[in-house]
Amino acid sequence: MSEEPRRVLLIDDEEVVLDSCLAILEGTDYEVATAASGAEGLEKAGEFSPDLVFVDLKMPGMSGMEVLEELSSRDPTMVAIVFTGFATIESAVEAMKRGAYDFLPKPFTPEEFRAMIRRGLEWRRLLLETAALRREREALRENFAAIVSHELRSPLGAVRQNLFVLIQELEAVISEDQKRRLERMSARLDDLLGMINRWLRGFSVDFAGLQESFQPVSIEEPLAEAVESAEGEAVRKEVEIATMVEPGAVVLGDRGTLAEALLNVIGNAVKYSRPGGRVTVTVGRELQKVVVSVKDTGVGIPEADLPRVFDGFYRGQAAESGPGGAGIGLAVTRRIVEIHGGSIRAESEPGRGSTFVITLPALENPPAASAGPSEEASKGEAG
Amino acid sequence: MSERKKVLIIDDDPDFVEGIKAILDGGGYETEVSYNPKDGWAALKKGGYDLLCLDIMMGRGAEGVMLARKIRKDPVLREMPVLIITSIREQIAFLFPGQAVHPGFVPVDELVEKPVEPELLLQKAGALIAAAEKRRAGAE
Numbered sequence: 001m002s003e004e005p006r007r008v009l010l011i012d013d014e015e016v017v018l019d020s021c022l023a024i025l026e027g028t029d030y031e032v033a034t035a036a037s038g039a040e041g042l043e044k045a046g047e048f049s050p051d052l053v054f055v056d057l058k059m060p061g062m063s064g065m066e067v068l069e070e071l072s073s074r075d076p077t078m079v080a081i082v083f084t085g086f087a088t089i090e091s092a093v094e095a096m097k098r099g100a101y102d103f104l105p106k107p108f109t110p111e112e113f114r115a116m117i118r119r120g121l122e123w124r125r126l127l128l129e130t131a132a133l134r135r136e137r138e139a140l141r142e143n144f145a146a147i148v149s150h151e152l153r154s155p156l157g158a159v160r161q162n163l164f165v166l167i168q169e170l171e172a173v174i175s176e177d178q179k180r181r182l183e184r185m186s187a188r189l190d191d192l193l194g195m196i197n198r199w200l201r202g203f204s205v206d207f208a209g210l211q212e213s214f215q216p217v218s219i220e221e222p223l224a225e226a227v228e229s230a231e232g233e234a235v236r237k238e239v240e241i242a243t244m245v246e247p248g249a250v251v252l253g254d255r256g257t258l259a260e261a262l263l264n265v266i267g268n269a270v271k272y273s274r275p276g277g278r279v280t281v282t283v284g285r286e287l288q289k290v291v292v293s294v295k296d297t298g299v300g301i302p303e304a305d306l307p308r309v310f311d312g313f314y315r316g317q318a319a320e321s322g323p324g325g326a327g328i329g330l331a332v333t334r335r336i337v338e339i340h341g342g343s344i345r346a347e348s349e350p351g352r353g354s355t356f357v358i359t360l361p362a363l364e365n366p367p368a369a370s371a372g373p374s375e376e377a378s379k380g381e382a383g
Numbered sequence: 384m385s386e387r388k389k390v391l392i393i394d395d396d397p398d399f400v401e402g403i404k405a406i407l408d409g410g411g412y413e414t415e416v417s418y419n420p421k422d423g424w425a426a427l428k429k430g431g432y433d434l435l436c437l438d439i440m441m442g443r444g445a446e447g448v449m450l451a452r453k454i455r456k457d458p459v460l461r462e463m464p465v466l467i468i469t470s471i472r473e474q475i476a477f478l479f480p481g482q483a484v485h486p487g488f489v490p491v492d493e494l495v496e497k498p499v500e501p502e503l504l505l506q507k508a509g510a511l512i513a514a515a516e517k518r519r520a521g522a523e
Contacts, residue, residue, distance in 0.1 A: 157396075158498075164501050165501065
C-alpha cells in the first residue's frame, strides 16, 4: 500500500449528515463512500477498504460501538472516528476504549470535519508505515538465514571456488610470493565464510532439537577442545590459559555445542585480555551442578552493560585488538547453555577483569538420564 | 569403457560453475552446463550423463531439490548418480520448514559444500561414477 491514504467511509443513519459531509468534501480528492446503517457500513468497509471511517454512535440496528469493534478487529490500522450526536464525554470515551481514534461532536463545522479527516488520514498513514516496518522486520528476521545464505555466501563461494582453481592452474607460472598472496586471500575468504556460518548458526540452528541426541559428556572433553581452539590466539597475545578441573564432572548434553559454548566464553576472555594476561578456567561441582567459571584479568565490562552481554550484537567497547566478532557469540552461548538446562551469568570489575560462570545440571550416575532444566544458577567462584 | 565420462552441472551461478567446471575439465571429464532447472531437465532427458552435479538453491528457493526428486521418480534417470553441491548444509532443514530436506534424501547421493576443494570434488565424482558402474555391472 504505497499510495497516500484517502478513502473515507461515512456511516450514519441520518441522510442529512451524510449529504452535508459529502457536500463539504466535494472537490477534494478523497474517495468517499457512505452507508446508512452499521450492517451496510461493515459490508461497504469490506469492499471499499477505507483508510478512515466515521461512525455514528447512535443508530438503529447495529450500534456504532459494535461497528467499531468489528472494524478494529478486521484491520487494526483502519482509523475510526465517531460522530457523537449528544456529545457526552462518556460515550466518546467508551468509543475510544473500543478502538476509535477520536470523536467529532455534532454539529460540526466544515473546517472541523476537514481537519479531522486530515488528522485521521495522517494517523492512518503512520499506522500503515509502522505496520509495514514491522512486517519488514519480521520477514527479515524469519528469512535472515536464507537471505544471508544465498545473498552473501553465494558470491563468496564463487570467488573462493575460482581461487582454488586459479592457484592450481597458475602454480607453475607464478612466484612463491604471488602464490602466498593468493593463499592469503583464500584464507581471508575462508574466515569470512566461517564467520557467516557462525552468524547463521546464531539465528537459525534448532538448538532445541539437539536435546533428542543428548548423551553423557564428561565436561573435560569439550573443555579441552575449546581451550585448544583458543590457544592460538592466546599464544599470539601472550595470554596464559590455566585450567583447574575437578575430575568426574559429567553432564547430559551435546559435546560439539558445549565445546562451542565454552570456546565462545574462553575466546572472549582471551580477546578482552591485555597482552601478558591470564585466563583461568575452573570446573567444580556443587550439589547437583557442574560449575564452569572463566575468569580473565582483562578490560572488564561496565556494570551498565552486564545485563546486555548475552543479547545478540553486544560487543565490548573495549575490545583492544583483533578484528572482533559479530557480537553474537555470547547470545549463542546462552542458548546452548539453556538448552542444556543450565544458566550463564557474568560478573565484572571494569579495568580488572570479568568472570563468566556457566552452571549445568550434573549427571550424577551416568548413564542415568535425567537433567533438571529448571535449576537456578549457583554461586561459582573462580580459582 | 575408456571414453571420457560426461558430467552435467546444473547451477544458476555462472561464476561458481566456472570454478567447478575447470576442476572437472582438468580431471578429464567432459562437462556440460545448464544454468537453470528447466534447461537442466531438458538436458537430462536427452540423456548420456554419467554424473549430475546439482545445486540445491536455485531460482526462488530449493528448485534443485524439486529437480532431484523428479530425477528419482524417473525410471531411467534414477540410476544416474547425483552429487549435490550446496552452500546451505546446516541451514537446509531450517529453510524449508515442514519439508524434510535431509542431505541423505536419496540413497546414492553425495553432498559437498560450496566452496569445494578440487581434490574433494574429483574424489567424490570419481567414487560416485565408479559406484554407479559397479551397480550396473552387478545388475547385468
